[in-house]
Amino acid sequence: MGILIWLIVGGVCGWLASMVMRTDAQQGVFLNIIVGIVGAAIAGYLLGGAASLNNGITVQSFLYSLIGAVVLLAIVNLVRRGSVR
Secondary structure, eight states: OHHHHHHHHHHHHHHHHHHHTTOTTTSOHHHHHHHHHHHHHHHHHHHSOOOOTTSOOOHHHHHHHHHHHHHHHHHHHHHHHSSOO
16 A cells, blocks of 8 residues: 555655646656656665654655755756756
């Protein structure tokens, strides 16, 4: 059940990150989920707030996930186009 919750939260964070970066029309739901999950994992590792799949979702872990997804999306945009929006 924990993995399903993390997939949903990752999708929401990826979608919110794409809205912040104004790239929502360029990518689909699948890429939003991937960016959200990978961004959450990277941010959790770097910021020291990495939560296991068995722990609940907190506001702090959600914000870390969102920050990680925004940064990862900015890096992806930089590689794709050569500029960040």
